[in-house]
Amino acid sequence: MDPVVSDAPDEIAEIAEIAETSPPIAPASPQPESTLTGSDEAPAPAAAEPLAEAPVAAALIACPACATVNDPDAKFCEECGTQLGELVEVSADPDAADDAQAEPDEATSSTAAPRRACVYCGGSIADDGYCELCGKPAQSERDHWQEAPAAWVGGVCDRGIRHEINEDAMALAADPQVGEFAVLVVCDGVSSTPGSDKASLAAARAATAILEAGRLTDLADGHDDEYAQARWSGRMLEAGERASAAIYEAIGELAARTNPPSCTFSAAVIDGPLVVVGQVGDSRVYWIADEGKSRQLTTDDSWSQEMMAHGMSRQQAESAPQAHSITRWLGADSPDEVPHVVPTYPTGAGWILVCSDGLWNYCSDADDLSELVHRVVGSVGTNPVQVASALVDWANEQGGQDNITAALARFDSVVPTPAQPA
Amino acid sequence: MAEFTASVFQNEFLSDGATDVHAIVTVTVAGAGQAGQGQGMAAGEIIIVDTSGSMTGENLGAAKHAASVAVDQILDGTWFAVISGTDTAARAFPYPNARLPMVQMEPGARAAAKQAIAAFQPSGGTAMGTWLTLARELFQATPQATQRHAILLTDGKNEHESAQALSQAIYNATGVFQCDARGVGSRWQVDELRQIATALLGTVDLIAKPADMAADFESIIKQSMGRGVASADLRVWAPQGSEVLFVRQVAPTVEDLTTRKTMVNPLTGSYPTGSWGDESRDYHVAVRVASKPVGSEQLAARVQLTVRDEVVASGLVKARWSNDDALTARIDPAVAHYTGQTELASAIQDGLAAKAAGDAATATVKLGRAVQLAAETGNDEATAKLRKVVEIDDANEGTVRLRRDVAKLDEMALDTASTKTTRVRK
Numbered sequence: 001m002d003p004v005v006s007d008a009p010d011e012i013a014e015i016a017e018i019a020e021t022s023p024p025i026a027p028a029s030p031q032p033e034s035t036l037t038g039s040d041e042a043p044a045p046a047a048a049e050p051l052a053e054a055p056v057a058a059a060l061i062a063c064p065a066c067a068t069v070n071d072p073d074a075k076f077c078e079e080c081g082t083q084l085g086e087l088v089e090v091s092a093d094p095d096a097a098d099d100a101q102a103e104p105d106e107a108t109s110s111t112a113a114p115r116r117a118c119v120y121c122g123g124s125i126a127d128d129g130y131c132e133l134c135g136k137p138a139q140s141e142r143d144h145w146q147e148a149p150a151a152w153v154g155g156v157c158d159r160g161i162r163h164e165i166n167e168d169a170m171a172l173a174a175d176p177q178v179g180e181f182a183v184l185v186v187c188d189g190v191s192s193t194p195g196s197d198k199a200s201l202a203a204a205r206a207a208t209a210i211l212e213a214g215r216l217t218d219l220a221d222g223h224d225d226e227y228a229q230a231r232w233s234g235r236m237l238e239a240g241e242r243a244s245a246a247i248y249e250a251i252g253e254l255a256a257r258t259n260p261p262s263c264t265f266s267a268a269v270i271d272g273p274l275v276v277v278g279q280v281g282d283s284r285v286y287w288i289a290d291e292g293k294s295r296q297l298t299t300d301d302s303w304s305q306e307m308m309a310h311g312m313s314r315q316q317a318e319s320a321p322q323a324h325s326i327t328r329w330l331g332a333d334s335p336d337e338v339p340h341v342v343p344t345y346p347t348g349a350g351w352i353l354v355c356s357d358g359l360w361n362y363c364s365d366a367d368d369l370s371e372l373v374h375r376v377v378g379s380v381g382t383n384p385v386q387v388a389s390a391l392v393d394w395a396n397e398q399g400g401q402d403n404i405t406a407a408l409a410r411f412d413s414v415v416p417t418p419a420q421p422a
Numbered sequence: 423m424a425e426f427t428a429s430v431f432q433n434e435f436l437s438d439g440a441t442d443v444h445a446i447v448t449v450t451v452a453g454a455g456q457a458g459q460g461q462g463m464a465a466g467e468i469i470i471v472d473t474s475g476s477m478t479g480e481n482l483g484a485a486k487h488a489a490s491v492a493v494d495q496i497l498d499g500t501w502f503a504v505i506s507g508t509d510t511a512a513r514a515f516p517y518p519n520a521r522l523p524m525v526q527m528e529p530g531a532r533a534a535a536k537q538a539i540a541a542f543q544p545s546g547g548t549a550m551g552t553w554l555t556l557a558r559e560l561f562q563a564t565p566q567a568t569q570r571h572a573i574l575l576t577d578g579k580n581e582h583e584s585a586q587a588l589s590q591a592i593y594n595a596t597g598v599f600q601c602d603a604r605g606v607g608s609r610w611q612v613d614e615l616r617q618i619a620t621a622l623l624g625t626v627d628l629i630a631k632p633a634d635m636a637a638d639f640e641s642i643i644k645q646s647m648g649r650g651v652a653s654a655d656l657r658v659w660a661p662q663g664s665e666v667l668f669v670r671q672v673a674p675t676v677e678d679l680t681t682r683k684t685m686v687n688p689l690t691g692s693y694p695t696g697s698w699g700d701e702s703r704d705y706h707v708a709v710r711v712a713s714k715p716v717g718s719e720q721l722a723a724r725v726q727l728t729v730r731d732e733v734v735a736s737g738l739v740k741a742r743w744s745n746d747d748a749l750t751a752r753i754d755p756a757v758a759h760y761t762g763q764t765e766l767a768s769a770i771q772d773g774l775a776a777k778a779a780g781d782a783a784t785a786t787v788k789l790g791r792a793v794q795l796a797a798e799t800g801n802d803e804a805t806a807k808l809r810k811v812v813e814i815d816d817a818n819e820g821t822v823r824l825r826r827d828v829a830k831l832d833e834m835a836l837d838t839a840s841t842k843t844t845r846v847r848k
Contacts, residue, residue, distance in 0.1 A: 121662070128724070128738055133689070135661030135711075135721035162717040399715070 119144055142166055142197065146385050147407075150174035153182045154384035155407030158392045160358055161400030167191050167263070168356045168403035169200035171208035182270040183211040184407045186283045187243070187263040188356040190329060191402075195254040195261035199247040203263055203330055206246030207239040211269050214238075228274055229343040236278035239267060240339040244330045255332040262331025265339060266298055268352050270409055275346055278339035281326045283405075284360050286369055289350040294370035297344055301328035318364055324357065351387075351408050358404035359395045384408040424454045424651050424698075426727055428737035431756035431846075435742050435749040436713075443709045443722035445739040446672065446756040446846075450702040455650030457569050457697070458500055463652055466501040466524060466567025466599070467643065468557045469493070471542065472576040473506040478544040481577050481606055484632030488639040489539045492573065493532055495643035500527045501567040503560050504535055507574075508546030509582035511556035514538045523563035547582035550574070550618070551591030558595045569652035569697055570599035572622075573642050575635070577606045580614050588614070592621045600624050600696045602642050605838075606632060608830040612837045620677060623696035628838045630831050649697035651729060656705060659690040659724040664711040666723075669693055672760035673704035675841040676767045692728070704845075706760050707739060716743045759799055759846035766795040766804060770840035774811075774833060777824065786812075786824055794820030801844045807836040 115124035116138065123133025130137055139159070143166050148154035153174035159166035167189030174182035187204040189196025214235040243265055251261045264281025275297070277285045282300040299305060303325040304317035317323060330337050346352070351373060363369045372394065373387065380386040388406040395404045432445035458465030469492050471485050489504065496502050501524040504515040512518065515538040516525050525531050553574065561570045580588050595601070601622035603615040606629045619626040629635050656679065660666050669691070671677040683691040695703070709722045723739035744750055773788030789812050796804040797817040808814070810832040812822040 123662075126724075128721075128736065130721035130724075130738070131661075132659075133662050135664075137719055137721070161715050400717070 142201075146389065147172045148385045150176050150178075150182070152178045152384060152410040152412070153184065153408070154386075154388055155184065155186075155354075155405065156385065156388040156392045157405045158358075158396070158403065160403050161396055163191065163401075163403055165197055166403050167197040167200055168358065168405040169197070169204040169263070170354075170405050170407050171201075171204040172407055173208050173212040174409070179270070179411055180272065181215055182352075182409045183208050183215075183267070184270075184285075184352065184354045184409060185211070185239075185243075185265070185267045186354045186356055186405045186407055187265050187330070188281065188283050188358075188403065188405070189261065189263045190259075190326075190331070193257070193259045193261050193331075195251045196263055198250045199261035199331060200263035202246040202250030203243035203265060207243040207265065207267055210239045210242045211235055211267065215269075215271065225274065228271060229276065232269055232271065232274070232276040232343065233341045236267065236269070236276060236339050236341045239278060240265060240280060240330065240337055244334070244337050247331055251332075258333075260332035262329045262334060264326065264356070265330050265337075266354050267339070268297075268354050268409070270352060273345050274343060275352060276341060276343045278341050280334075280337055280339050281329050282324070283354070283356045286353045286355070286366055287344070287346045287350060288353050288366075288370045288373045289346070289348055290374075292348060294350070294366045296366045297342060299340065300326075301340075302326050314364065318361075346411065349411055351384075351410055354405075354407045355391075356403060356405040358400075358402035359391055359406050361402065362395055362398040382410055382412075384410055424734075425452045426450070426729075426735035427452075428725065428727065428735035430725070430737040430739055431754055432739060433750075433752050433754045433757070434740040435744045435746070435752075437747070437750040438716050438743060438745055439713050440743070440750070441710050441713050442667065443711060443739060443741045444754070444757045444761075445707050445723070445725075445737075446754070446760055447705045447707060447725040447737045447739070448702055449656070449705065449727050449735055449737075451651055451698045452700050453650075454648070454699045454701075456497060457571075457647050457649050457652070458497070458567075459650060460652065463568050464499065464501060464526075464566050465497070465647070465652075466561055466564055466570040467496050467646065468503045468505060468524075468560060468570075468572040468599070469639075470505045470507055470511075470553050470557060470572055470574040471539075472508075472548065472578065473542045473544055474508045474546055474548045474578060475544050476548070476578045476609070480632045482542060482544050484635045485575055485606070486539050486542055488575070488635035490536045491636045492639040492643045493535050493539070495640055495647060496527050496532075497647050498527050498529075500647070501525065501564050502527050502531075502535070503557075504539060505553055505556055505560075506542055507548070507550065507553035507576070509549045509552070510546070511549075511552040513556065513560065514542070523560045524567065548576065548578045548580055549583035549587075550576060550580050550614070551583050551588040554588075554591045554595045554601070554618070557601075558591075558598050561599050569649070571624075571646040571649075571697070572599050572601045573639065573646075574601055574603045574615075574618065575606065575639075576603075576610050576615070578609050579611050589617070592618055596621050597694065602626075602646075604629055604635075604638060604642075605834070606635060608834060612834055616838075623694065625675065626838055628831070628834050630835065645699060646697075648699040651698035653729070654695050654698055654734070655728045656693040656695050657686060657690055657724075657726040657728050657733070658693070658707055659726070660709045661711060661721065662689060664709050664722070666691060667708035667710055668706070669708075670706045670760075670764065671695075671703055672706045672764060673702075673843045673845055676764050676843060677841070679705075695727075704756075704760065706757070706764070709739065711741055714741075714743050716745045718743050756846045760843065762795050762799040763801065763843040766792055766799065766801060767840045767843075769795060770804070770808070770836060774837050774840075777811075777833075782824055786822060789824070790820035790822040792820075793817050793822050799844065803839060803842065803844070804836075807832070807839055811836055 118131035119139050120136045121134040123131045125138040126132045143159040146156045149172050155170050157168050157170045170186045172184050185204045185208045187200035189200035254261050264283040266283035267278040268285045269276045277297045279298040282302040285297040288294045304323040307317040363372050376390040380390045391406040392404045427450045429448045430445050469489050471489050503524045506512050506514045515535040557572050602624035603619040603626045615626045669679045679693040682693050686692045711722050719742045722741040725737045726733045727735040769788050769792035773785050777785035793808050811828050815821040
């Protein structure tokens, strides 16, 4: 990687290149849902490399969640009901999507580009950037997107209601085989700092690329458990470093600010029965068991966590004004960006949930969150994108005070763990 | 080519729980060109002159002169006709025995039309509905003329047909042609001519002195000939589940368009605005939307001007919910100004109606409020006209006394001018 980049599109291309092996959307089926790009110029084509060969119009839509091929004008997947159409070419490239929020005066589009669908009501987005039915502004891809690298792994990243921009980011990768291999990374940009949205996206993608690449090269080494844990711990530290480096590359001159762009980092690698989590900051990884005890697998680097360590109740600590002050982060001014790494072997069926505080703020305790996930699964089923989407909707219903990201991996069957005697 | 622009003036910030969005949309046309000059377009113009017995003398002489001046202003190539109106309507030009309902203006036709006008003889009564009906029939028999305008002059009440017959004639003419209505002297009814002008997308005005008639006719025809955009509609889209509270033109005059709505689709209403020259008109649009959480944004209305169903200008009215009082408390100056001007128009009309009905108390209150609003919104013309009807004790408080022996003409001048607004200082 030769990361000397000067302007945004190149930069995006660079990031996309890093993440080439893990395109964020439906890698099994490289057809774009459509080429809806809002009203402005087409996004940098380099960013959409896996999608570039697809025809411009009348492309069949591959469902991002289950890869079922749908009619070009379908709004929802016939098979699984996932909403189609809002995932556009720029889904490989959420940064470029600021374009969708064009100023109305400039929104006199001349091209008859196919209309994109409103994520709120399914109506179509007019050239002026607002829905023709409900009037809500079109969401830019950076504001709201979903990823589903495999049928058992998916996530949704959303701006929420109160924040003007989405500084959360996620990057996911997975093997099609359930439970075989997956990487889920969530980064939450520090909202007091401009450019944190770029920082978080660059970090999440770089980390996912490294972790995914680690699996490919290390696969030949076999599955000795102790060795695998050590190997993934090393990889996780490297992912932290690369994520931090990617932030520098992404933010350019902003790195010299007093408050440079920065973000949290929560990663989960699923390698067969082993789950390794890496943590900097206060995004979280939970094990949500179908039956039995659910657990938070990460420990926040936060003021409230420190207070809890000193005996303050969770409720009290997390409702304090300083609750969200984090004590560690990734970024130019970070005192310590080495991820805390924890390996674990979940038992039974359940979910690995990686999320930002935009979700857990409304439901912090693992048991409460578990109950919420079970309730959601009861109503939308076990498609991880659907579950993530429902969790995001729920957080928005609670007020959507912060950006919300929920990424899930589904363990359907009991996997043998080394803790159980063979 | 005509250029169209739309600008929106509003405070898009709503407080938590608020639902009503108000905006002023200014639509401006530049480079409109001349009437009937567009491809496949031709203009039509009909001059309707009251030749009833009451016109005898100075009025008819002035009307003949004014009609001749008007004929001079009609551009060559424009389809035209002249109607003399009494208790029936007669086509004065083209001559009654002519084969064509209307003819195209050229020097020979112009001279012949002037001769026909000079031959007007006063007789009979006044039935304006029949005049409008003949004008409609002439226009409809001349489909080549796609941009149609008439000017109607009278000096009296509509005495020789029922109000219902007039209403029916107006209804039938609506959408067929536009009509500016003028009253000369003090014996005509402002509300009758206003009814005609409002429905037919024209103006109503008082010509106090017969001598002023020619200049007025000249300017009306000039303006009509300067309207190169034959017909445009205002379209207002509002989101699903919302309610358009009203759509009003607020400048240059107040006209409530709400009842003129036809639906283009379930979310979009269309309001005819007639022809346009190089000019600017302001519209006040109010939409009630469901309240959204603080931080949400949505479009409350798309306000568009369309010509032959093509959108030529578009303004976006937005709503953003905020809990910042500094943002939400401010009322947009344009919205405030035109809200005041609209209330001013109705205060004047209500006050004069009460005065005419002998209800001095109500008239004093209403006209007092009008004085106050005229002062607040800087409408000096309204203030000057109000001053002729009431003694102003305190303009800021709106305390007035009704003048005795008010000239009828002054009341009518106030009434006809009530809907004229001053522009907001943006």
